[in-house]
Amino acid sequence: EDQVTQSPEALRLQEGESSSLNCSYTVSGLRGLFWYRQDPGKGPEFLFTLYSAGEEKEKERLKATLTKKESFLHITAPKPEDSATYLCAVQADYGGSQGNLIFGKGTKLSVKP
Amino acid sequence: DGGITQSPKYLFRKEGQNVTLSCEQNLNHDAMYWYRQDPGQGLRLIYYSQIVNDFQKGDIAEGYSVSREKKESFPLTVTSAQKNPTAFYLCASSRNKDYEQYFGPGTRLTVT
Numbered sequence: 001e002d003q004v005t006q007s008p009e010a011l012r013l014q015e016g017e018s019s020s021l022n023c024s025y026t027v028s029g030l031r032g033l034f035w036y037r038q039d040p041g042k043g044p045e046f047l048f049t050l051y052s053a054g055e056e057k058e059k060e061r062l063k064a065t066l067t068k069k070e071s072f073l074h075i076t077a078p079k080p081e082d083s084a085t086y087l088c089a090v091q092a093d094y095g096g097s098q099g100n101l102i103f104g105k106g107t108k109l110s111v112k113p
Numbered sequence: 114d115g116g117i118t119q120s121p122k123y124l125f126r127k128e129g130q131n132v133t134l135s136c137e138q139n140l141n142h143d144a145m146y147w148y149r150q151d152p153g154q155g156l157r158l159i160y161y162s163q164i165v166n167d168f169q170k171g172d173i174a175e176g177y178s179v180s181r182e183k184k185e186s187f188p189l190t191v192t193s194a195q196k197n198p199t200a201f202y203l204c205a206s207s208r209n210k211d212y213e214q215y216f217g218p219g220t221r222l223t224v225t
Contacts, residue, residue: 034213043203043216100171101214103155
């Protein structure tokens with residue numbers, strides 16, 4: 001069964017304390033892996049798409065990387081405004097549900113000043 | 114200003130009533146999606162449409178219905194057959210199924 005697991009469920013950081021969020025997945029064929037940011041009571045905001053192992057994408061203090069079994073979202077010197085829930089989703093490359101995203105439960109990040 | 118709009122932001126209904134959630138996009142996207150989000154769970158797909166006048170069931174379609182008569186619009190009806198309708202509903206769209214999805218602001222539905 002296709003599955004996406006994010007860890008940790010919650011992460012508390014001090015401002016400036018760098019860390020990483022993990023997204024591990026089990027799909028036989030990966031078409032793409034997506035990272036989103038979601039603020040409370042709002043819709044997810046698209047951050048990155050990764051397609052193949054070794055690929056990296058960066059945006060401000062965020063960098064996403066991809067291996068054959070997992071993806072990391074690295075947060076460098078975070079600020080309080082980076083506090084949000086970060087969602088990971090994968091798109092499988094086969095089957096009747098081809099193209100549908102499978103979401104993890106998210107990692108809730110809190111950055112204290 | 115391109116984007117996805119959902120209305121209303123909050124919706125309250127009595128048990129046994131059908132309710133329709135609106136979703137409109139002006140991104141000229143072909144594909145549109147409806148998800149449900151519950152505390153402690155990942156987003157779950159209700160219905161999706163890859164082209165006008167066509168749509169498919171997602172993982173949790175029971176108790177829901179949709180229509181796609183226009184490219185810009187993909188309304189979702191929550192029927193009285195849906196056993197646990199209280200949730201946060203998110204609409205999304207993408208250029209087609211192979212591209213990233215963009216989400217609307219969501220509608221929080223409460224049924225009592």
